[in-house]
Amino acid sequence: MKTAEIRQRFLDFFAERGHLVQPSASLLYNDPTLLFVNAGMVPMKPYFLGSEQPPAPRVTTVQKCVRTLDIEEVGKTTRHGTFFQMNGNFSFGDYFKAEAIRYAWDLVTGPVDGGGFGFDPDRIWVTVLGPGLHPDYPDGDAEAVAHWRSVGVPAEHIQPRGLKDNYWHMGVPGPGGPCSEIYVDRGPEHGRDGGPEADEDRFLEIWNLVFMQQELSEVRAKDDFDVARPLPEPNIDTGMGLERVAFLLQGVDNLYEIDEVYPVIQRASELSGRRYGADPEDDVRLRVVADHIRSALMLMTDGVTPGNEARGYVLRRLLRRSVRAMRLLGVEDRVLPELLPVSRDLMSASYPEVTGAWERVSQNAYAEEDAFRRTLTAGTQIFDQAVSRARGERRDTLAGDQVFQLHDTYGFPYDLTLEMASEAGLQVDREGFRTLMEEQRDRAKADAKAKKGGAVDTEAYRGLRGAGETTFLGYSDLSGETTVRGIVADGANRPSAGEGELVELVLEQTPFYPESGGQDADTGEILSDGFRAEVLDVQRPLPGLITHRVRVTFGEVTVGARVRTQVDAAARMDSCRAHSATHVVHAALRQLLGPTAVQAGSYNRPGYLRFDFNATQSLTPGLREEVEGVSNEAIRSDLQVTATEMGLQQAKDLGAMAMFGEKYGDVVRMVEMGGPWSRELCGGTHVESSAQIGLLTLTAESSVGSGVRRVEAFVGADAFSHLARERAMVNNLADLLKVQPEQLPERVERLVSSLRAAEKEIAAVRTAQLLARADDFAREATDVAGTAFVGRRVEGVTGGDLRTLALDVRSRLGERPGVVALVGGSADKVALVVATTAAARERGSDAGKLVGVGAPRVGGRGGGKADVAQGGGTDPSGADAALAAIEQALAGQLR
Structure with missing residues (x-):
C-alpha cells in the first residue's frame, strides 16, 4: 500500500466518522518555543489549552513534522527520520477513550477492501499506564484496559508501563493524561518475544492514543507532576507514524525503503555505482541522502532558505550533509539536480505545493550546493593538512585556531569539522574555537x-x-x-x-x-x-x-x-518616518488584537513600510480601518519619541518588545513613543515626535505563512500621493459608470450580480451541450477484449466539466463492462479523466491505474480510485498517445 494511500485512508476513515479534515500546518508554525513543528499535535495546542476555539469538535490531520535532535542517528536505525508525517485524530470535549480505542482498532485491523490497514489482530500489542504509579491512578488506566479487552485484544497482549512511557503532558502546567500505545509484532526475525517491554525493535510502536483528562498544576519531570483537577471536558489526541505504518505495510525493513523515499536511494546508488545492501557503511550514507533530500525539500517548500542561523542553518546542514555523503560515495559532480527532482515527484502527490514552489526551491538548493562545493574543495585540503599535522605531533586533538580558520576563512561548517574529526579518530578544541569565534558570531546573514x-x-x-x-x-x-x-x-x-x-x-x-x-x-x-x-x-x-x-x-x-x-537628509527623514511608523503600527495592532500580535519581521524604506506579526486570522475590513485609525490618532497626538540605552533586563522589566530570534547584548537601545504606549528594543533611526510622520495609510494585508500576517503602508508624502491616486481612480470610475462617487459600491455590486448571473447561464448552456454529446460518445464505444471503451479528445473542456461528461458517458454504457477515457484541457494544460462501470471493475479494470498509464504521455501524473480517477499534464501533443496507452493497458488488464 502506497504511503499516499495510507495517508488518504486515514483521513477518509475519520472523515466518515464525523471528523473535520484539516490540512497540514506549515513546518514553520507560529510557536516561539519551536524551530519547526515537531509533533502532530503542535497546531492543536491552542485548542487543548483553551486559548482558541477549535474549528470542530472532531478533527483529523496528517501533519508535516521535522525533528533534528537525532540527526546523527539518521540512516543507522530503522525509524529515525528528520522529516516525517503524523496522522492524528482529535476530539475536543466530544468522544473519549471508548470511541478512540474502537476507531484505532477498526482502522488498524480492518480489512483493506473495507478501508482499513489489514494488520493481523494477533500481531497487535498495546501498552497502558500501569497501577500504583500515581495517586490519581491507583489501578493504572483500568478503563483503557477494559476498552481494549472489549474490542478483542487478549489480556496477555496488554502491557502496563510507567509514567515516562504512558503518561503525556506538555512539560508545563496544563492538560495531561494517560496514553495507550499500539505496537505491531514484526516477527521473531526482528528480536525476542515478550511484547514491547522486551524488545521495541521487534514490537514497533505505530500509534499513541493520549487521553487528556486532567489539569496539571506543577510539572517537575516526565514522571513527576501534580494534578490540580479533572478537565471540564476530556480530550483525545492521537498520533500515528505514517512512515512506520508504510514500511510495515510495504514489507520493507525501514522507513528509508518506503515508496516516498527509496527512489532517491536508487538514484543515488545509480550515480555512485554503489549497490544498496552491499556495504553497511554505504547503506547508511545512502539513507542519509534520501532522508535529508526529502527533509530539505519540504522545509524549502514551506519557505526556509539556507542560512547561518536557526531554521536556515538546519536546512543548510541537511543539504550539505547530503552533498558530503554523496562525495563519500564517490560522486564529485553536482548531485542535487539529480536527486531533488526525484523527491519532488514523490512528495507532490500528497503535497501539491511542492510543485508550485519548485522554481524557488530548486534555485536556492542548487546555489547552496555550488557554494558548498567551493567550500569543500578548499576546506577539505586544509582539514587534511591539520589532521596530518596533529598526527605528526602525536596529538589527538585539532587545535582551536585551525578549526577557526576552517570556519572563518573558508566557511567550512563547524559541525562538519566535528564529524570529520570524529571519523579521523580526533577530538576538537571546542573551547579554543569558541574563544576565537566571539567577534564573528553575528556574521552577515x-x-x-x-x-x-x-x-x-x-x-x-x-x-x-x-x-x-x-x-x-x-x-x-x-x-x-x-x-x-x-x-x-x-x-x-x-x-x-x-x-x-x-x-x-x-x-x-x-x-x-x-x-x-x-x-x-x-x-x-x-x-x-x-x-x-x-x-x-x-x-x-x-x-x-x-x-x-x-x-x-x-x-x-x-x-x-x-x-x-x-x-541624503531628505531620504533619511523619510526613512525615520517609515521606521517610526512601524512602531506605531505594532503598538496599534497590540492595542486592538492583544499581546499575541507580536512582530515577526519588518522592512521599511523612505515612504513605505511592511510589518509582519503573529496572528491566526486575517484582519477584517473593519479591524483594518481601526488599525489605520489608531495609528493616525497616535501620529496626530504628537507623541514624544525618545531613545535610551539601558541594561537588557531593565528594558524587559519596562515591557520593551524584542524581536524573537534576535540577539541582544547586555546594553540595549530602547525606543519609546508616548512612554509605555510603545516600547521596543531598536537600533534604527526615528523621528523626534510622532507628528513628523505626517500620515499613514494601509495599502495591503495578507498572509506570509502559517500564523503570520503582513500589513503594508505608505507614510508621509507617499501616503498623500497614494490617496490622491485612489481619489483619481474613484472619480474616473464614477464618470465611467455615470454615478456619484458615493454611489459606486451599489453600482459595482449590481454589475457583479449581473455578471455572475450571466456566467451561470453560460455554464448551464455549456453543461447541456456537453451532456448532449455524451450519448454520441457512448454509441461510438469500441470493443476492447469484451469491454466497451470510449476514448475521446474533448478540446477546451476542463476540470469539473470533463469529469461530469465522463460520468455521464459512463452512465449511458448501462450494465455492461465499460471504460471511459477523456482528454481535455487548454493550450498549455491537459486534463485527463478515466471512469469505469461496476461490471468493468469486476473484470479487473482500475481507473486509478489506467489514468496513471495515460498521464505521463501528456507530461504529468494522476491517480484516484478504481471507479473514477483524474490526472493532468502540460503537453497537449501527447493526448492521442495517452488514449492509446490507456486502451493498450485496458487490453492487458483483461487478458
Whole structure:
C-alpha cells in the first residue's frame, strides 16, 4: 500500500466518522518555543489549552513534522527520520477513550477492501499506564484496559508501563493524561518475544492514543507532576507514524525503503555505482541522502532558505550533509539536480505545493550546493593538512585556531569539522574555537550576502576590524569629517580606487546608517577636494565594522585620505518616518488584537513600510480601518519619541518588545513613543515626535505563512500621493459608470450580480451541450477484449466539466463492462479523466491505474480510485498517445 494511500485512508476513515479534515500546518508554525513543528499535535495546542476555539469538535490531520535532535542517528536505525508525517485524530470535549480505542482498532485491523490497514489482530500489542504509579491512578488506566479487552485484544497482549512511557503532558502546567500505545509484532526475525517491554525493535510502536483528562498544576519531570483537577471536558489526541505504518505495510525493513523515499536511494546508488545492501557503511550514507533530500525539500517548500542561523542553518546542514555523503560515495559532480527532482515527484502527490514552489526551491538548493562545493574543495585540503599535522605531533586533538580558520576563512561548517574529526579518530578544541569565534558570531546573514552578489571572504574585513570599531554618529549627525581606514573590492583590500569603480569604503566614523533591523541603508555622498563618491549601500559585514558600497564619480580615493560625509537628509527623514511608523503600527495592532500580535519581521524604506506579526486570522475590513485609525490618532497626538540605552533586563522589566530570534547584548537601545504606549528594543533611526510622520495609510494585508500576517503602508508624502491616486481612480470610475462617487459600491455590486448571473447561464448552456454529446460518445464505444471503451479528445473542456461528461458517458454504457477515457484541457494544460462501470471493475479494470498509464504521455501524473480517477499534464501533443496507452493497458488488464 502506497504511503499516499495510507495517508488518504486515514483521513477518509475519520472523515466518515464525523471528523473535520484539516490540512497540514506549515513546518514553520507560529510557536516561539519551536524551530519547526515537531509533533502532530503542535497546531492543536491552542485548542487543548483553551486559548482558541477549535474549528470542530472532531478533527483529523496528517501533519508535516521535522525533528533534528537525532540527526546523527539518521540512516543507522530503522525509524529515525528528520522529516516525517503524523496522522492524528482529535476530539475536543466530544468522544473519549471508548470511541478512540474502537476507531484505532477498526482502522488498524480492518480489512483493506473495507478501508482499513489489514494488520493481523494477533500481531497487535498495546501498552497502558500501569497501577500504583500515581495517586490519581491507583489501578493504572483500568478503563483503557477494559476498552481494549472489549474490542478483542487478549489480556496477555496488554502491557502496563510507567509514567515516562504512558503518561503525556506538555512539560508545563496544563492538560495531561494517560496514553495507550499500539505496537505491531514484526516477527521473531526482528528480536525476542515478550511484547514491547522486551524488545521495541521487534514490537514497533505505530500509534499513541493520549487521553487528556486532567489539569496539571506543577510539572517537575516526565514522571513527576501534580494534578490540580479533572478537565471540564476530556480530550483525545492521537498520533500515528505514517512512515512506520508504510514500511510495515510495504514489507520493507525501514522507513528509508518506503515508496516516498527509496527512489532517491536508487538514484543515488545509480550515480555512485554503489549497490544498496552491499556495504553497511554505504547503506547508511545512502539513507542519509534520501532522508535529508526529502527533509530539505519540504522545509524549502514551506519557505526556509539556507542560512547561518536557526531554521536556515538546519536546512543548510541537511543539504550539505547530503552533498558530503554523496562525495563519500564517490560522486564529485553536482548531485542535487539529480536527486531533488526525484523527491519532488514523490512528495507532490500528497503535497501539491511542492510543485508550485519548485522554481524557488530548486534555485536556492542548487546555489547552496555550488557554494558548498567551493567550500569543500578548499576546506577539505586544509582539514587534511591539520589532521596530518596533529598526527605528526602525536596529538589527538585539532587545535582551536585551525578549526577557526576552517570556519572563518573558508566557511567550512563547524559541525562538519566535528564529524570529520570524529571519523579521523580526533577530538576538537571546542573551547579554543569558541574563544576565537566571539567577534564573528553575528556574521552577515545569507540574504545580505546575496544582495551583494554572493558570499565574500571575510578575511578582507578582519584586519580592518582589528583596528577598532567604526563609530556610528548617525543618531545625532548627518555629516562630518573622517579618515578612510580601508578600501575593499572583490573581497580583497585595495590601496586606492579610481573614477568609475564600485568599491567598499571603511571609515573611522560615519553618519551613514547600515541596513539592519528592517531599515534600509542611508544614501548620500563621501567626498573631498579631489574625490567624490556616491553611497549606494551601507552594511555591517562583521560586528562593529561598517562598510559603504560606493561608486567613485570623480577623482581617486586612497587609504588614509581625509573625507567629508553627507547623508541624503531628505531620504533619511523619510526613512525615520517609515521606521517610526512601524512602531506605531505594532503598538496599534497590540492595542486592538492583544499581546499575541507580536512582530515577526519588518522592512521599511523612505515612504513605505511592511510589518509582519503573529496572528491566526486575517484582519477584517473593519479591524483594518481601526488599525489605520489608531495609528493616525497616535501620529496626530504628537507623541514624544525618545531613545535610551539601558541594561537588557531593565528594558524587559519596562515591557520593551524584542524581536524573537534576535540577539541582544547586555546594553540595549530602547525606543519609546508616548512612554509605555510603545516600547521596543531598536537600533534604527526615528523621528523626534510622532507628528513628523505626517500620515499613514494601509495599502495591503495578507498572509506570509502559517500564523503570520503582513500589513503594508505608505507614510508621509507617499501616503498623500497614494490617496490622491485612489481619489483619481474613484472619480474616473464614477464618470465611467455615470454615478456619484458615493454611489459606486451599489453600482459595482449590481454589475457583479449581473455578471455572475450571466456566467451561470453560460455554464448551464455549456453543461447541456456537453451532456448532449455524451450519448454520441457512448454509441461510438469500441470493443476492447469484451469491454466497451470510449476514448475521446474533448478540446477546451476542463476540470469539473470533463469529469461530469465522463460520468455521464459512463452512465449511458448501462450494465455492461465499460471504460471511459477523456482528454481535455487548454493550450498549455491537459486534463485527463478515466471512469469505469461496476461490471468493468469486476473484470479487473482500475481507473486509478489506467489514468496513471495515460498521464505521463501528456507530461504529468494522476491517480484516484478504481471507479473514477483524474490526472493532468502540460503537453497537449501527447493526448492521442495517452488514449492509446490507456486502451493498450485496458487490453492487458483483461487478458
